[in-house]
Amino acid sequence: MTAKVPRNFRLLEELEKGEKGLGAEACSYGLSDGDDLLMSNWNGTILGPPHSAHENRIYSLNIHCGDHYPDAPPTVQFVSKINLPCVDQKSGKVDHSRLPCLHQWKRDYTMETILIELRRYMALPQHKKLAQPAEGSTFT
């Protein structure tokens, strides 16, 4: 029965949640340009999960919500260099087919869902010990 929340309402919700810090601690997200009325481009950060090679690192990402968001998942691209199977090592783009939450995208997933899932992905036993590039390096 829930009305299909239109894109902009949904993004405004997410924006508010992000700004107020209502979501999970370890992830943060917000508009990259606060004046962008279409709210397409977002920044995200993931605080590296503890007890992993990512501990104490902050990873920055760009998220692009297209016109069809939230019906279609946004594109997610790491800015900070990171060595993860689901991340293209040239562009930093997250491969949708390798991250379940993107692969099986549902309309009620949010950008926060993605960030949290990425963080969980980093902390997986098979990923947490992966050698990581120097902190501060970025994809170009």
Place this chain on the structure above:
Amino acid sequence: MSDEVIADEAPITFNVKSSSDAKYVLTLPLSTTVLDLKTKLSASEYADTPPDRQRLIYSGRVLKDADSLASYKIKEGNTVHLVKSAASNQRQNPANQSSAPNPTTSSSQGVPTNLAAGTGNNPLAGLTGARYAGLAQLPGAGMFGPDGGMGAPPGPEQMAEMLQNPQYASQLNEVLANPDLVNSMIEGNPMLRGMGDSARQALNNPQFRRMMTDPETLRQMAQMQRQFPGMFGGMGGMGGGQNQAFPAPGVTDQTPEQPSGERAATPNQPNTVPQQPPMNPFGMGLFGNPGGSAGAAGNPFAALFPNAPQPQSGNATGNNASTTGQTPDNQQGAPSTTQQQPPSNPFQQMAAQMASNPAFMQNMMGMLGGGNPGAGGQGQQDPNPGAFNPFGALFGPGGMGGGGGANPFGAAASPPAPADNRPPEERYEAQLRQLNDMGFYEFERNVEALRRTGGSVQGAVEYLLTH
């Protein structure tokens, strides 16, 4: 940062949440630089961490020391995350340099984040799942619309229609049995919130629930409502305001006068008004009679429904603050009061007549509806504050307004508003267009939302997002 100076130098208050779950509230001018903020946070009463080991994140960005708070458009009430790093590796993302906006002054005209369209905090948000699918047509939540629900109460036809729905009872039961939903209904409605526990009790009261789920009673009610639109208001008024509305010389302090007089007239004729008994449990509560002694005496409808109903209704609306004085079976004064009643009391007369002639009821109802629109006004002086009419609550804010007596329909129906019979697409043309522009394309739901919110677009949007 001189280029960041904003005309509005008023400090903002925002939160800093650290990874250790500590939360600090700071009030700083927007021109404060991130480094200043870190320095402030390094104090022992805050994070107690040297500035070079603090990393601040806001809105998906790592804040750079040289920038001001304004450049990140941190707003009142927002939250900055503080991450303490083990080593003092002060590298940051060069990419942010390019993407960091270089705003000069435009922080005030950003995206309207205060739109409050979010369901993030909405207690109902969790309830919109499949489990509650189909509940939107319930009278419960919907009637407590964002504008108090009074904007557009469901019409009699809609009501009747709703009652045809066989799932109605079970749905309603389920809703009312869910404390979360009840709470959020109460929270979502200023009127109910004000009433606090009594509202909750009422909604939890199994008897009340049974009444609500008995389609027969509800249909009766809808019928009544149709028959005399002014009644709900008028009756509410009469309930408490009886003494002003229908002065009965010489018997003003004889509380049970009318009911008892009536009983005297029709002690053994339950069958003369066959269509009424199911209605009776509502007798008092429905008509806004709060159950106080004055109310019991003054409720002309008590007279309309002779026999058993009063004691019952006292229980049915069991949340009445004062059921004490309600002694309808007090017969002592009955014969004499009937004598005392001057013939000029139309209700007494009518009641007597009606008792022996059920068909007369129709006329009377009609007359009440048309002829007594003002009676509702009396309800505002209802001397029984705090009495609670559950149906009043259901039907809108008026019920609480003047205490129990001020039945909601008083507000809506006296003077009886002319029914707007235009089709919804016409009535709400402008609002529907606005909703469409916002991206709500479901016509039926838009109309429903507008109807529930009395045509308020904002209310409709909230409704759409939460239902």
